[in-house]
Amino acid sequence: MQSSDLALKLVKEKYQGGNQKRLNHILGVAKMASYLAKLYGVDINKALTAAYMHDYCKYDDFSDADKILTKEEYAECKEYPFLFHAYLSAYKYKELIGSDLDIFNAIYNHVFGRCGMSLLEAIIMVSDFTEENREYDSCIECRKLLLETKDLNLGVYKSLELTIAHLKKENLSIHPRQLEVFNEYKRKVNL
DSSP, X not given: OOHHHHHHHHXXXXXXXXXXXXXXXXXXXXXXXXXXXXXXXXXXXXXXXXXXXXXXXXXXXXXXXXXXXXXXXXXXXHHSGGGHHHHHHHHHHHHHTOOOHHHHHHHHTTTTOOTTOOHHHHHHHHHHHHOTTOOSHHHHHHHHHHHHHOOHHHHHHHHHHHHHHHHHHTTOOOOHHHHHHHHXXXXXXXX
8 A cells, every 4th residue: 555545544544524614725735745746757656645645634633742742842732722733733743654754854844844844845835835725815816826837936936925914914923933934035036
């Protein structure tokens, strides 16, 4: 059984009948990730595995997170709680499926990426933002740009730009790493 088949089985067992909207999102991320993986020559099994597992722990109870995460990760997630599910999902991938570092990093960093991302990491990050079930104006705008230009770097840049603009508008905290990744991709697209 390929890792993507096992990941799909696990995610369906977890979300089918319980949270169809989340399952639809995960399947949408897998669809976009598969498309981008083919376009950029990335292993489709790895892209699908990461896509299926990226939100595996989205609604998990985080009371035991301190037993799974490092002290630094736990402290970071206390300040930026939206990272908990990504970090825990990556560790769950490692526990249940395998130890491929690129897949682990793609799940772990899918919220807003990291500097020096692999193609797989960038694909999962932007697929999470642009998958077809996302109905926010910013997601639709970024998806349209990504599909028209087929420029992954531009898609990553635009997703970060729109997210940061939203966070500023809502007066919410911006993670310092988010700004670093934004600046890296701004340079990559020559803006």
